[in-house]
Amino acid sequence: MKLFETLDIKTINGLPILYIPSINAITVADLHLGYEEALANKGIFYPKSQFNIIMKLLVEGFEKTNTDILIINGDLKHEFGRFSFQERKEIETLLKELLTRFKKIIIVRGNHDNYLINIIRKFENVEFISSYLTIGKYGFAHGHELSLDLFSTKVECIVIAHEHPALGLKDDVYVKIKVPAVLFGETKVGKKIVVQPALSPIVLGVEVNMQPQSEFLSPILRDKKIVDIGNLEAIALDIEAGAFRFPKLKKWQKILQY
Numbered sequence: 555m556k557l558f559e560t561l562d563i564k565t566i567n568g569l570p571i572l573y574i575p576s577i578n579a580i581t582v583a584d585l586h587l588g589y590e591e592a593l594a595n596k597g598i599f600y601p602k603s604q605f606n607i608i609m610k611l612l613v614e615g616f617e618k619t620n621t622d623i624l625i626i627n628g629d630l631k632h633e634f635g636r637f638s639f640q641e642r643k644e645i646e647t648l649l650k651e652l653l654t655r656f657k658k659i660i661i662v663r664g665n666h667d668n669y670l671i672n673i674i675r676k677f678e679n680v681e682f683i684s685s686y687l688t689i690g691k692y693g694f695a696h697g698h699e700l701s702l703d704l705f706s707t708k709v710e711c712i713v714i715a716h717e718h719p720a721l722g723l724k725d726d727v728y729v730k731i732k733v734p735a736v737l738f739g740e741t742k743v744g745k746k747i748v749v750q751p752a753l754s755p756i757v758l759g760v761e762v763n764m765q766p767q768s769e770f771l772s773p774i775l776r777d778k779k780i781v782d783i784g785n786l787e788a789i790a791l792d793i794e795a796g797a798f799r800f801p802k803l804k805k806w807q808k809i810l811q812y
């Protein structure tokens with residue numbers, strides 16, 4: 555499903571992955587590998603399940619598009635400090651597997667990606683970018699910083715992550731579900747913006763239709779000079795059920811806040 559009439563960025567069924575044919579790439583973000591071990595260190599047991607799910611999604615994204623490039627827009631890993639055992643093993647296995655399919659993997663640094671360079675410098679065809687990436691009509695930044703430099707480049711569309719956007723949907727008997735989503739629309743500064751869903755199936759997302767703009771995580775999305783959240787649209791993404799497009803948030807978000 556295309557996000558904009560004039561650009562080719564689109565969803566692939568209900569996968570939490572975006573496809574951009576003009577740059578021969580798919581893009582994902584917020585994998586948070588090693589999250590289970592980080593929880594275990596806090597005394598919370600969560601079975602190790604993310605890796606296999608994430609791997610399966612990425613393989614499916616590749617098979618559906620056959621692109622040469624995979625862009626990981628930040629937070630490949632979870633732990634802020636040095637590597638946990640689980641992180642190192644999972645990142646090495648993931649990159650090795652993916653490089654049998656993609657010709658090139660570009661990783662844009664997220665706020666969790668400290669020390670990541672130590673692992674990925676061993677891999678040929680993996681590029682690590684510490685600020686932002688511009689490619690074709692698109693600019694990629696993780697979104698934990700304002701990245702004003704990126705706004706002054708010529709790109710037409712800025713793709714960020716970090717927010718883990720989701721929609722909180724309630725029915726009339728107050729049953730609530732939370733569905734990962736891609737959030738997108740026009741900014742106030744002449745560029746389009748896309749907020750990617752998290753690829754991690756377990757790191758909880760922000761319900762973008764149920765909270766004030768001032769509580770968004772990304773400084774780009776909090777900045778009312780740059781964007782009006784109510785003006786953004788969302789596509790809810792469910793792996794089984796598919797993609798569901800919603801109108802601009804301001805047209806319906808108040809109805810849900812009872």
Ligand SMILES: [Mn+2]
Pocket residue numbers: 628629664665666696698715716717
């Ligand atoms: Mn982040």
